[in-house]
Amino acid sequence: MESYIVFGLVLLVVVIGATLALVAPRFRKPPTLPPAQKPTAPPVKQAPPAPTKQAPPVPTKLPPKKQVPPVVEAPPPVVEAPPPVVEVPPPVETPEPTAGRLVRLRARLSRSQNVFGKGLLALLSRDKLDDDTWDEIEETLIGADVGVAATTEIVGKLRERARVHGTATASDLRDMLADELVAALAPEMDRGLAATQRDGRPAVLLVVGVNGAGKTTTCGKIARVLVADGHTVVMGAADTFRAAASEQLATWGSRVGAEVVRGPEGADPASVAFDAVKRGIEAGVDTVLIDTAGRLQNKVGLMDELGKVKRVVEKHGPVDETLLILDATTGQNGLEQARVFTEVVDVTGVVLTKLDGTAKGGIVIAVQRKLGIPVKLVGLGEGPDDLAPFDARQFVDALIGTDA
Numbered sequence: 471m472e473s474y475i476v477f478g479l480v481l482l483v484v485v486i487g488a489t490l491a492l493v494a495p496r497f498r499k500p501p502t503l504p505p506a507q508k509p510t511a512p513p514v515k516q517a518p519p520a521p522t523k524q525a526p527p528v529p530t531k532l533p534p535k536k537q538v539p540p541v542v543e544a545p546p547p548v549v550e551a552p553p554p555v556v557e558v559p560p561p562v563e564t565p566e567p568t569a570g571r572l573v574r575l576r577a578r579l580s581r582s583q584n585v586f587g588k589g590l591l592a593l594l595s596r597d598k599l600d601d602d603t604w605d606e607i608e609e610t611l612i613g614a615d616v617g618v619a620a621t622t623e624i625v626g627k628l629r630e631r632a633r634v635h636g637t638a639t640a641s642d643l644r645d646m647l648a649d650e651l652v653a654a655l656a657p658e659m660d661r662g663l664a665a666t667q668r669d670g671r672p673a674v675l676l677v678v679g680v681n682g683a684g685k686t687t688t689c690g691k692i693a694r695v696l697v698a699d700g701h702t703v704v705m706g707a708a709d710t711f712r713a714a715a716s717e718q719l720a721t722w723g724s725r726v727g728a729e730v731v732r733g734p735e736g737a738d739p740a741s742v743a744f745d746a747v748k749r750g751i752e753a754g755v756d757t758v759l760i761d762t763a764g765r766l767q768n769k770v771g772l773m774d775e776l777g778k779v780k781r782v783v784e785k786h787g788p789v790d791e792t793l794l795i796l797d798a799t800t801g802q803n804g805l806e807q808a809r810v811f812t813e814v815v816d817v818t819g820v821v822l823t824k825l826d827g828t829a830k831g832g833i834v835i836a837v838q839r840k841l842g843i844p845v846k847l848v849g850l851g852e853g854p855d856d857l858a859p860f861d862a863r864q865f866v867d868a869l870i871g872t873d874a
């Protein structure tokens with residue numbers, strides 16, 4: 471019996487033990503894991519890149535918005551092209567006739583008129599022409615750049631005539647003075663320009679002078695004088711020293727329909743001059759007018775350049791006229807420059823510019839006497855036709871007035 475009880479107890483214990491063994495785990499606390507192994511932080515196994523699996527081939531029929539259009543470069547904005555620039559040549563002008571220009575421009579001599587017309591005539595109108603008055607007359611003429619020698623001669627003759635006349639009125643004296651001034655201007659000198667063809671070849675005119683004298687401007691004005699007188703003209707821009715000079719000449723030429731032969735800046739002046747004459751011959755014009763450079767520091771340089779221009783041009787034939795441009799406002803100093811030019815080239819005529827800007831109109835007399843070369847044209851302003859053929863009588867009348 472006892473053994474049954476023991477057996478029963480043992481069985482009971484076994485059953486209980488087994489039951490506990492089965493049930494206990496359910497109530498057991500979950501094991502505490504070390505933080506790193508917290509289940510919350512699952513090993514950061516890179517989340518598999520979203521469907522790394524090859525994306526299925528894009529169905530060819532994708533909705534149009536998803537299709538990436540090929541990058542097409544946007545065309546540049548349409549800029550409206552400016553209308554083509556059409557160079558309209560300036561209308562060809564008709565220069566004013568040359569006859570009567572000096573008379574028309576006589577008022578431009580107003581500064582010199584004050585000296586001659588007012589100053590001298592006031593002196594000659596004095597009741598008594600004594601030595602002091604004659605001295606004053608002399609001083610006035612010298613002050614007007616007539617030059618000492620010419621003044622002495624003019625006053626000497628006038629004084630003698632007044633003495634012989636005995637009772638000369640102011641009007642008589644004014645006429646006598648006019649005569650003496652005209653005589654001093656050597657009215658017999660030929661002042662015509664050699665501007666017509668010779669042996670079927672154009673006349674060649676060289677224009678020389680220092681820069682600033684108004685050389686290029688005067689060259690343009692001479693072309694107008696020639697055109698006004700019915701000549702056809704080609705100009706050569708052989709002043710290649712100053713870039714603007716050839717541009718300036720081209721403008722003058724285009725205004726009167728005269729062709730201008732130019733070379734590149736700094737070109738050999740002689741070659742431009744040669745080409746101009748060649749062109750003039752081809753075109754069959756009456757005159758070829760050549761502007762030369764004057765910015766030469768010494769006589770040797772001047773000789774070299776002008777000498778070469780002349781030599782090269784003369785391969786076509788002789789130069790017919792060499793005009794020296796002189797600034798009237800430079801007075802006696804200008805005469806020194808002038809002399810250098812006459813030693814270098816055979817100057818056949820003088821153009822006296824800027825007579826409107828001086829009270830010393832007597833320079834015309836001094837120039838002619840000192841150089842023995844006629845003044846052929848005078849510049850009386852900046853206008854294109856403010857260049858007049860010189861005439862001794864008209865000039866003197868303009869200076870001292872024709873009325874008593």
Ligand SMILES: Nc1nc2c(ncn2[C@@H]2O[C@H](COP(=O)(O)OP(=O)(O)OP(=O)(O)O)[C@@H](O)[C@H]2O)c(=O)[nH]1
Nearest residue numbers: 681682683684685686687715823824849850851852
């Ligand atoms: N008042 C007046 N001005 C003149 C006359 N002739 C020329 N001029 C002026 O003188 C200035 C110089 O003229 P340019 O022809 O450029 O002189 P230039 O320096 O001898 O010419 P380049 O030798 O080419 O340099 C210009 O402003 C002309 O308008 C004139 O008779 N009267």
